[in-house]
């Protein structure tokens with residue numbers, strides 16, 4: 090199809106969200122899915138929520154081109170150096186966004202029971218109005234956004250294999266996002282969130 094990778098700018102109050110459904114073509118996306126599944130050092134950390142310790146409901150890994158750690162949900166992750174596939178993907182995203190990223194938080198959702206609860210990427214070390222570039226490979230998953238103050242304002246997207254989602258401007262300040270569990274029988278999904286950690 091001719092315009093399949095035209096970016097979709099979501100009409101959202103207090104937010105700037107842009108979705109590229111086919112940022113990678115299907116053979117590139119297949120290649121990166123397999124190569125990241127094998128090359129990323131996936132681990133399951135314990136998180137603290139409301140004073141309770143529990144295993145995170147997905148596997149994660151942190152990569153960066155500096156030594157700065159990243160902390161969220163009561164855990165502090167120390168980065169490893171970027172591997173080859175992550176570096177290539179980072180360069181392609183930097184050329185699209187005209188923004189330099191330092192860090193990539195990788196998520197592996199093993200099946201529909203893995204998830205990412207309501208949060209915003211508003212950690213201090215990301216600075217004000219951070220740009221977050223989120224790449225998805227593998228099983229398509231639902232992604233919800235909801236406004237912090239106005240319960241009527243919601244968005245639902247299906248993040249496709251090979252897609253890119255950009256969240257910028259005041260999105261993190263005014264909106265929360267999540268990847269809910271699903272009862273559907275689905276395969277693994279890899280998500281990469283590129284960030285700049287100051």
Ligand SMILES: O=C(O)CCC(=O)C(=O)O
Pocket residue numbers: 194196205210223232248266268280282
């Ligand atoms: O898996 C996703 O699409 C979202 C990941 C996310 O929100 C995060 O890592 O902060």
Ligand SMILES: [Fe+2]
Pocket residue numbers: 208209210266
């Ligand atoms: Fe997030």
